[in-house]
Amino acid sequence: MVFFSLFQPIIFLLLFTQLFSGLGRFLGAGILSYTAFATAGIVLQNAFSSAFQSGTAVVDDIKSGFLSKMLATPVNRSAILFGRLLSDVFRVVVQTVIILVLAYALGVYPATGAIGYLLVIFTVAFFGLAWSGISLALGLKTKSAETVFGIAGAVTFPLLFMSTALVTADFMPPWMQDVSTYNPVSIAVNAIRNPITGCNVAQRICNIGFDWNTILQAYGVIAAIGLVTLGATLYLFRKVVS
Amino acid sequence: MPGIIDVSQLVKIYGDGTKAVKGITFSVNEGEFFGFLGPNGAGKSTTIKILTTLLQKTSGSASVAGLSVDSDAPKIRKIIGVQNQDTVVDEDLTGRENLILQGQLQQMHGPAIKERVDDLLKIVDLVDAADKRAGFYSGGMKKRLDLATTLVHNPKILFLDEPTTGLDPQSRAAIWAYLKRLNEQGITIFITTQYLEEVDRLCRRLAIVDLGEIVAQGTPSELKQEIGADSISLGFENSSLNGGDVRTKARQVLEKKFDGVSNIVDSDVGLTVYAKNGSYMVPELVRAFDEAQIRLSTIGVSSPTLDDVFLKHTGKRIRVEEVSSANMRGMFGRRRR
Numbered sequence: 001m002v003f004f005s006l007f008q009p010i011i012f013l014l015l016f017t018q019l020f021s022g023l024g025r026f027l028g029a030g031i032l033s034y035t036a037f038a039t040a041g042i043v044l045q046n047a048f049s050s051a052f053q054s055g056t057a058v059v060d061d062i063k064s065g066f067l068s069k070m071l072a073t074p075v076n077r078s079a080i081l082f083g084r085l086l087s088d089v090f091r092v093v094v095q096t097v098i099i100l101v102l103a104y105a106l107g108v109y110p111a112t113g114a115i116g117y118l119l120v121i122f123t124v125a126f127f128g129l130a131w132s133g134i135s136l137a138l139g140l141k142t143k144s145a146e147t148v149f150g151i152a153g154a155v156t157f158p159l160l161f162m163s164t165a166l167v168t169a170d171f172m173p174p175w176m177q178d179v180s181t182y183n184p185v186s187i188a189v190n191a192i193r194n195p196i197t198g199c200n201v202a203q204r205i206c207n208i209g210f211d212w213n214t215i216l217q218a219y220g221v222i223a224a225i226g227l228v229t230l231g232a233t234l235y236l237f238r239k240v241v242s
Numbered sequence: 243m244p245g246i247i248d249v250s251q252l253v254k255i256y257g258d259g260t261k262a263v264k265g266i267t268f269s270v271n272e273g274e275f276f277g278f279l280g281p282n283g284a285g286k287s288t289t290i291k292i293l294t295t296l297l298q299k300t301s302g303s304a305s306v307a308g309l310s311v312d313s314d315a316p317k318i319r320k321i322i323g324v325q326n327q328d329t330v331v332d333e334d335l336t337g338r339e340n341l342i343l344q345g346q347l348q349q350m351h352g353p354a355i356k357e358r359v360d361d362l363l364k365i366v367d368l369v370d371a372a373d374k375r376a377g378f379y380s381g382g383m384k385k386r387l388d389l390a391t392t393l394v395h396n397p398k399i400l401f402l403d404e405p406t407t408g409l410d411p412q413s414r415a416a417i418w419a420y421l422k423r424l425n426e427q428g429i430t431i432f433i434t435t436q437y438l439e440e441v442d443r444l445c446r447r448l449a450i451v452d453l454g455e456i457v458a459q460g461t462p463s464e465l466k467q468e469i470g471a472d473s474i475s476l477g478f479e480n481s482s483l484n485g486g487d488v489r490t491k492a493r494q495v496l497e498k499k500f501d502g503v504s505n506i507v508d509s510d511v512g513l514t515v516y517a518k519n520g521s522y523m524v525p526e527l528v529r530a531f532d533e534a535q536i537r538l539s540t541i542g543v544s545s546p547t548l549d550d551v552f553l554k555h556t557g558k559r560i561r562v563e564e565v566s567s568a569n570m571r572g573m574f575g576r577r578r579r
Contacts, residue, residue, distance in 0.1 A: 065328035069391075072294050072324040073347040074316055 009046035009099055016042070016166055017106065023167060032197055032206065039103040040193035041165030043120065044185065046099060047092050047128045048160065052152035054088045055135030056145040062240070063143070071241060081237050085132055085230075092128040096121055111198025112210060119195050119210075123218065127188050130222050133229025140236035165189045168201060184221050191218030244308065245269035246399060246430050247276075247293065252302035254288050262288040264454035265302060270432060270447075275425045277441040277448035278434045281558045285454040286434045287327065290403050293432070294324045307398060320348070323392035323400045327407070329384045330391075333377035337368050337387050340376055341394060348395035355394075362390040366420060382413025389417060393424070400424065402433040406440075418444065438548040448548075450555050457555040462548060469546040469554060471504050472520030474527070477511035477540035488536060489513055495534045500527070507553055511540065514553060 017035040061067040070080055100110075100117060110116050134155075138148045160166070162176055163185035169177045180186050190202065194214050199206040247270040254263040263285040270276045280286050291297035292304055295315040304311045306318045331340050341362055345355035363369045366386040371379065376387060385405070392400060405421070406414040418440050425431050425444075435441060441448060442462045450458040450465075458465055478488045492513055496503055502523060505516040517523055520543045531538055544550075553559050 065326040065330045066332075068296055068326055069324070069330045070347060071296055072319060072322070073344075074319045074349055075347050 008049060009042050009095065010102060012045060013039070013042045013099060013102060013106075020167065023171065032199060032201070033107065035103065035106050036108045036197050037168075037193070037201065038166055039099070039108050040120075040189050040196050041160075042103075043096050043099050043124055043192055044127070044165055044189045045160055046095050047124050048131060048156055048185075049152070050092045050095060051088065051128050051131035052135045052148065052156070053091075054084060054132040055137075055139035055148040055152070058084060058136055058139040059143055059145045059148060062140075067240075077241055081136075081234070084136070085129060088132045089125045089129055093121055093125050096124045108196065110196055111207075112195045116195030116198075116210070119215070120192050123188070123191050123215075123222075126219070126226070127222050130226030130229055133226060133231075133233045137229060137232040137236055140233065140240055159183060159185045163189060164201070184225060187218050187221045191215045244305075246272040246274075246307055247305070247432060249289070249293070249304045250302055252289070252292065252304050253300045254285070254292060254297070255300045262454055263292075263299075266451065266454070266456045268449050268456060268459060270430060273425070273428055273430055274447060275421075275431045275445050276433070277445035278432060278451065279438070279441065279448055279552065280434075280451035281556055283453075284451045284556075286451060287403055289451070290324075290401055290432070290434065294322060294401050295319060296324075320395070321398045323395070323397035325388060325392045325400070325402045325405050327403045329381075329388045331376045331379075331384050331387050334375065336373050336375050337379070337383075338363065338372045340387055341391055344391040345394045350395060358394055358396075362393055365393070365423075366390045367416070380413075382409050382416070385409055385413060385417060386420075389420065397429065399430045399432065402431065402435075404434055404436065406435060406437060414440075438552065442548045450552060452556040458551065465551045466546045466548065469516060469550055471516040471518050472543055472545055473547075473550045474515040474517060474520045474523065475509060475511075475540070475542045475544075476513045476515065476527075476538060478513075479537040479539045483536060491534065492531065492536055495530055495536065499530050505554060507557060509553065509559060512538075514550070516546075516550070516554070 017038050020038065021034050023034050023037075058067075061070075067080070071077075100108075100120070104110075112119075135148055135152065138151055139145075142148065162172075162179045163183040164180055165185055169180055172180060190200075191214055193199070193201060194211045197206070198209060200208060200211045200214060247268075249269065250267045251265045252263055252267070253261075253265050255261050266285070266289065278286055278289065288297065292299045292311060293306055295311055295318055299311065307321055309318050311318065331337075332343065335343065338359060341359040342355055345358060350358070363372045366389060368383065368387060368390070371383060376384060379387065389402075389405065392402075400421075402421075406417050409417065414437070421431060421433070422444055433441075433445070445462060447461050448459070448465070449456050458468075460468070476492070478492070481488055483491050489508060489512065493506055496506060496513075496515060500517065500523065502517045502519065503515055504518070507514045507516075515527075524541065524543060528538065528541070549559060
C-alpha cells in the first residue's frame with residue numbers, strides 16, 4: 001500500500017519538474033533549480049493526499065466491523081485511535097524519505113545537510129498528523145469513504161494550486177497571491193522548502209541556512225490546525241465508541 | 243441462582259427515537275447454548291451489542307458473569323468472545339497472524355499466544371492454510387478463522403451474531419460442530435441465527451424477540467408443545483377471489499366449518515392453519531375450499547417445528563434470504579486500502 005500510494009508523488013515529481021522547468025527563470029538563473037524548488041511541494045502534496053487515506057481507512061474499519069471487533073476486546077480505547085494516527089504518520093515518513101532519495105537522484109542536494117532533512121521529515125510528520133485529523137473527523141462523521149474522497153479532492157487541489165507548493169507567488173494573478181500568502185499549505189511548504197534549498201524563496205534570498213522565522217511560523221499554524229482537527233477527531237471517536 | 247447473563251427490563255432507544263429494544267427480560271444459565279431468534283429488525287443485534295459493551299443501554303439492567311455492562315465493561319471484555327454478523331479478518335495477514343494479532347489485542351503475551359494459536363488452528367481445521375494470507379481463504383475458511391479469533395483468550399461466554407449466514411452447507415455444518423464441541427467443554431453460547439433446525443438440535447433454551455419484545459421463551463420442545471397442533475400450510479392459486487382477498491375468504495370458511503382449528507396465520511403463499519390431528523382434516527378441507535371456489539395450489543401437513551413456533555409468535559416465517567446485501571458484502575472480509 002505504501003508502494004502504490006507513492007506512484008502519484010513520484011509521477012508528480014517527474015512530471016511537474018519537467019512541465020514547469022521553464023519556471024526556473026523566475027527563481028533566478030543558476031541559483032535554484034525548479035526541481036529543488038518543487039521537491040518541497042511534492043513532499044507536502046504527498047503528505048496531503050496520504051493524510052486523506054486515514055479517513056477512508058477508518059470508514060473501512062467501521063463498515064467492515066473491524067472497529068467493533070477491536071472495541072469488544074480489552075484494548076484501551078484511545079490506543080485504537082492513536083495507533084491509527086501513528087501508522088499514518090509512519091507511512092507518510094516512509095513516503096517522504098523515498099521522495100527525498102528520488103529528488104537526490106535528480107540532483108537536489110540538501111542545503112542544510114542531514115539535520116535539515118530530519119527537520120523536513122519531522123515537519124511533514126507533524127503536518128501529516130494535523131491533516132489526518134481532518135480526514136479522520138470526516139470519516140467518523142460521515143462514515144462514507146466516497147464523501148471523504150470527494151471532500152479531499154475538493155479541498156486538496158484548490159489549496160495545493162493556490163499555494164506556493166509548485167509555483168512561486170509571482171507566477172499567480174494578484175488575487176491568488178493574496179490567497180497564497182495566507183494559505184496554510186504555503187506556510188507549511190515554506191518550512192519544508194527552506195531546509196532543502198537553504199533559501200527563503202518568498203524574499204528571494206539564498207544561502208541563509210535555517211530560516212527559523214519561517215519554520216516557527218509554520219509550526220504555529222500546523223499546531224493550531226492540529227488542535228482543531230484532532231480535537232474534533234477525539235470528540236467524534238468518543239461518540240462512535242460509546 | 244443468578245444466570246451468567248442477566249437482563250432485566252432492558253430498553254434501548256436510539257438517538258433518532260427508534261425504540262429498538264422495549265424492556266426485555268431474560269437470563270442465560272452458565273454452560274447453556276442459548277438461541278436468540280427474531281425477524282430482521284427485532285432488536286437482536288442491538289441486544290448483543292449492549293451485552294458485549296459495544297452500545298450503551300437506555301435503561302434497565304444487564305449483567306454478564308455478574309458484571310454490570312455499564313461499570314465493569316473492561317472486565318467483561320476479557321471474558322467474552324464476540325463474533326459480529328460480518329466476517330472480520332485482516333486479509334493482508336495470514337491466518338496465524340490474524341490469531342496472534344487478536345491474542346495481542348486480548349493482552350496475551352509471548353509463548354502463551356503461540357501455543358493457543360496452534361491449538362485453535364487445529365480446532366478450526368486451518369493448520370494447512372495457517373501461513374497463507376487470509377485474502378486467499380474461501381468464505382467458509384474466513385468464517386472459521388473469525389470464529390477462532392473470538393476464542394483466543396479462552397472466553398467463558400461466546401456471543402455469536404449470525405455465525406453461519408451466507409455459508410455453504412458444509413461450512414455451516416462444520417461451524418455448528420465446533421460450537422457444539424465448545425459448548426460441551428463448558429463455554430456458554432449466546433447465538434442469533436436464522437437456521438432453526440440447528441437451533442432445535444443444539445440450543446437448550448431460546449427466546450424469540452419481535453419488535454423489541456420477547457414474545458416467547460423456553461426449551462425447543464416446550465415451545466413446540468405449546469403449539470399443540472399440527473400445522474397445515476395452504477397455498478392459494480390466486481391472491482384474490484371475486485374481488486376479495488382470498489385469505490379472508492378462506493379464513494371465513496375455516497372459522498365456520500372447522501372446530502379443531504386452534505390458530506390461523508398468514509404465510510407467504512397463503513395461510514398456515516394449526517389444528518389437532520391435522521392430517522385427518524385434509525380431505526374435508528379440500529372439499530370445503532372446493533365448494534367455496536377457493537383453488538389450492540399446495541397443501542402440506544407437518545408436526546410442529548420451530549418454524550411454526552416462530553411463525554405463531556411473530557407472524558413471519560424466518561427466511562435465510564432475509565439477510566440484506568449489506569451483510570453479504572461484509573461476509574467476505576475486509577481489505578485494507
